[in-house]
Amino acid sequence: MIDHGVALPSYRLHVVPAVVALASPAWQRDVWLDPDQHEDLDHIVHALFDDFCNADDPQPWLGQSLRTEQEVELMARLGTAYGAVQDAVGRRRPGRGIPGRAGVGGRGDGSSRLGPGAGRE
Template identity: 65%
Template sequence: MTDHGIEFPVFRLHVVPAVLALANPSWQREVWLRPEEFEDLDYVVTVLFDDFCNADDPAPWLGESLRTEEEVALMKELGEVYSTVQEEVGRGAPDEVYLDAPAWG
């Protein structure tokens, strides 16, 4: 895979599906709430906040896993919304509590 717009194009193989999972409520309920599935909210959060980006401070990832200033701004917004929900439900809450939180949508 060649991507001349970023330093680590393989990182996008993790970032993009994680963002798509957050944009798909039916996927979240069908996959995340099934214990036998690999992907859950914790996995998505690890991808977007720890391993391949930092949604709390995405600017340093511009040119690495994020291509544009617009992607940086959108990732920052994602991080802010997630933090709001996390404060509302509590850090250790199960996925279904996050999905039922008013701010989740």
């Protein structure tokens, strides 16, 4: 697969729809609340904070699954906004993986399990 501007275009195929899903309340109602669908908020959080990017620290993903500095900045803002929501509802766990997702990523330090460049030979 060729995607100008990113080394891991298959990762981007997960990041972009996850961002779109967060921006669409109609999608969230129709898909996330349907028990027959695979996608839910947990799936989206994994895509954006663990598997294909790290919205808490998106800079290393520039050129991997993010194309531009603007996308890095917007992803960082998304991470900050998500963290604020988690703080507001008391779900953020300091020193743990994804905000509100203890243990995700397997390291407990907020870093991605896969990381930029993972899976490349």
